[in-house]
Every structure is written in C-alpha cells, then in structure tokens.
Amino acid sequence: MTHSLQLKLSAWFAVLVAGIAMIAGIVAFETALHEANELQDGQLKQVAALVTHRSLPVMELAALENVPGADRESKLIVQSLSERTPLALAINLPDGIQNATVEGMSWRIFVKTLDGDTRVVVGQPTLGRDEIARNSALATTMPLVILVPVLLLVLGFVVRRMFRPLTTLARDLDTRTDNDFSELSGAALPTEIVPFVVAINRLLARVAQSVALQRRFVADAAHELRSPVTALSLQAERLAASEMSSQARDRLGSLRRGLARTRALLDQLLTLARVQDQGNAQWMDVSMQRVFRQVLEELMPLAEAKRIDLGVVSEVDALVRVPEMDLRILIRNLVDNAVRYTPAGGRIDLAVRETGERVQVQLDDTGPGIPWDERERVFDPFYRVLGSDEEGSGLGLSIVGTIAARIGATVELGDALPHGLRVSVTFAAASQR
Numbered sequence: 001m002t003h004s005l006q007l008k009l010s011a012w013f014a015v016l017v018a019g020i021a022m023i024a025g026i027v028a029f030e031t032a033l034h035e036a037n038e039l040q041d042g043q044l045k046q047v048a049a050l051v052t053h054r055s056l057p058v059m060e061l062a063a064l065e066n067v068p069g070a071d072r073e074s075k076l077i078v079q080s081l082s083e084r085t086p087l088a089l090a091i092n093l094p095d096g097i098q099n100a101t102v103e104g105m106s107w108r109i110f111v112k113t114l115d116g117d118t119r120v121v122v123g124q125p126t127l128g129r130d131e132i133a134r135n136s137a138l139a140t141t142m143p144l145v146i147l148v149p150v151l152l153l154v155l156g157f158v159v160r161r162m163f164r165p166l167t168t169l170a171r172d173l174d175t176r177t178d179n180d181f182s183e184l185s186g187a188a189l190p191t192e193i194v195p196f197v198v199a200i201n202r203l204l205a206r207v208a209q210s211v212a213l214q215r216r217f218v219a220d221a222a223h224e225l226r227s228p229v230t231a232l233s234l235q236a237e238r239l240a241a242s243e244m245s246s247q248a249r250d251r252l253g254s255l256r257r258g259l260a261r262t263r264a265l266l267d268q269l270l271t272l273a274r275v276q277d278q279g280n281a282q283w284m285d286v287s288m289q290r291v292f293r294q295v296l297e298e299l300m301p302l303a304e305a306k307r308i309d310l311g312v313v314s315e316v317d318a319l320v321r322v323p324e325m326d327l328r329i330l331i332r333n334l335v336d337n338a339v340r341y342t343p344a345g346g347r348i349d350l351a352v353r354e355t356g357e358r359v360q361v362q363l364d365d366t367g368p369g370i371p372w373d374e375r376e377r378v379f380d381p382f383y384r385v386l387g388s389d390e391e392g393s394g395l396g397l398s399i400v401g402t403i404a405a406r407i408g409a410t411v412e413l414g415d416a417l418p419h420g421l422r423v424s425v426t427f428a429a430a431s432q433r
Helices: 005-050 055-064 126-174 194-240 246-277 288-305 324-341 396-407
Strands: 077-080 096-102 105-115 118-125 284-287 309-312 319-322 347-355 358-365 410-415 421-428
Touching: 005 096, 005 105, 005 118, 005 126, 055 077, 105 126, 118 126, 194 246, 246 324, 246 396, 284 288, 284 324, 288 309, 288 324, 288 347, 319 324, 319 421, 324 347, 324 358, 324 396, 324 421, 396 410, 396 421
Parallel strands: 309 347
Antiparallel strands: 077 118, 096 105, 105 118, 284 319, 347 358, 358 421, 410 421
16 A cells, blocks of 8 residues: 555645645634734724714713623723723823733723813723634634545545546456457546556567467477378388287387377367467357267267266256357367276266356266365366376366366366266356357
C-alpha cells in the first residue's frame, strides 16, 4: 500500500482539501466575527444617535428595566456620563467607540457629547456581544465543516473511478490464457496510460512471435525426423525376417521398441504443436458419447492387449460447444495415459454427467495414481512421475492442459475408489456458450 498511486493521490487530495478548508474556515470565522462586532458597534452608534436632551431621561429609565424575552447579557445601557449608575465610568472618557471595564466586567461603550457639558454613553456587555459574534461566525463556517468530509468522500470515489480502467486492464491480463497474445485495448484508458499499453502490446507481439518460432521449430523438427525414423523402422522390420542369433534378435527387439517410442514421441510433439497453434478452430456442438465411441474404437486394441476392462459407465449424453478435434485429442490422451499406466487386468471407466450449466467428464482407473505433490507438475511438457517404468513421452497431460486452457475447460486430478487416479474435466454446456 505504501507504493499505491491511488492511495498517495487520495492522501494528497485529503491533505490539500483539509488544509485549504482549515485556512478558509479560519478566514471565514475571523471575517464573520469582525463583521458581527462591526454590526453591533453600529447598533451602539445608532442608539446614541437617537439620544437627545428630551429623550435622555426616558431612555435612562427604560435601560434599567428588564425587557421580556431579551438576553440580559446583551442588554443595552443608556446613561449620562455624569451619573454613576448603573455604570461607574470616568467623566473624562473621550468620545467614540471603546472598551471599558466596570467592576471586573468588560463593556463595549460609545461616548457622545450632546452639547455643552451633557455627555451620554451607550454600553453593552462584551460577554453577550462576543457570544453573538461567535455564533454568527460559527454559523458561517459550519457549512464548510460539513462540506469537507463530503468532499473527501467524493474525491475518493472520483479517484477510484479514474483508476477503474487500470483495474480492468490488470484483470484482463491476469485472466488470459498462456496462449493469448492479443493486443490490449486502450480506448477507455487515460491518455497518460496509453503509451504504457502500447508498450505492452509491442511486448506481447514480440513474445507471440518468439513462441510461434519456437513452436514452428519443434513442429518442423518433429516432422523432419519422422521420415528417417520411419525408414529405420522399416529396415528393422526387414531385418527381423533375416536369420540371426538369439542375442542379435534380442538387440533388434530393443531397437524396434526404441524406434516405436521415438515415433510416438514425434507424434505427440506434432500434436502438441498443432493444438498450441490452432487459434481459428471451428466451434460446434459435440456429442460427448460420440467422442467416447471414436476414442474407444481407436484405443480398444491397446486395452485388450493388457486385458484392461475399458468402457463407458454412464448412458447420459451431453453436448459441449468446442472444436471437435480438440475434444477428441483431449479425451484420447486421457484414455491413452490411463491404458499405459493401468496394470494388466485393471479397469478404466469413462462417465459424463450434466449439472445445470456444466458438463463433467470423469475418468477413473485402477493404476498407481499420481502423488499429491506432483499433480501440478504432470501438466508440464516431458515431466514424468519418478519411479514409473511405463513407456511414455511425458506430453500427454501437457496436451490435455493446453487444450483445456484454450477451450475454457478445467482439469482436476483426484483419487479414484478403491485406488487409482480420477481425472475430472469440466466444460460449459453447449447452451451456455
């Protein structure tokens, strides 16, 4: 959070708004306080202007009486300066507005000379005046005090809205598959971020080109190696028909098995390169039971050779919207792996079930299974579980993972009952695509 641009921007906005609001509040308070005091001084002057020789006695008596509903602390006093009640003031006070202290109480007074020796004073306690002035100043600044928190909340909301395109961009990048190198859209982004997006798009283009070259190299190498390996296989078959010693025949058998593994590896490499580069495959509604039948027809001879009970245990059919060839390769690799690693006399069950918006394919075998700590790594190319004596290229589950990521399926490895491996592949139903 200490490196969050959004947090820093919000904090700086909050500090600036609070600082400006504080200065504005102080200025408004002082101004309102001054204006209130000026207004009350003006009232003293206006009352003094009404005092004449005739009205003075009456106003002096009226000032001594209590006015119902009026604040006694802000009461106005009118008296002759020569009098000692109610205010004992010095006779030699100068004319004009001024402060005076009477019996420990502060007063604001206005002294005026009528004519000759007649001088009058109009006074008011400063305690009441100050309270009125403060209330007036607080009333002026209160809307600003209330507005500042609201403004901070609005600024926080605006900052989050401004950074929302970046959050969307990050989520888009984070949810992409490994093979998605398409350009990012900078249409809804701020102008300052567009150069950054352009740089990312250029990097994605370079990475896509590099990956494409790597895949093309693997595919070309595998394709070029198929011809010499096929020729060697044919020569080995011809050589098997010749007369030779038992030791030579054993060595020839090892050679033929090695050539068979090499051909299988080349086929898997070509398949992996093809599924990684198949970006424009045609999507269609595919029957899962039909794909099961095609795969079983192809791999049943391998299962029968090991006396493995291979079959479909569910009668339910479901449609998934995927490229048909991708789905067939995915299921074939799962079944082929199960046949290779299930001991002779074992069992492999295929099932499909549809639950609302999802279609799940489940394959259970009675093989050795995969340890928990290796279930993530088995999807890496050429990785094989340690201690396995079965022949294989280590590409089967890598192909499955690549296809699943591209068509939006999820693959989970679990434990079958009573023992073995359970592979669950979950697709979106055809109606949800």
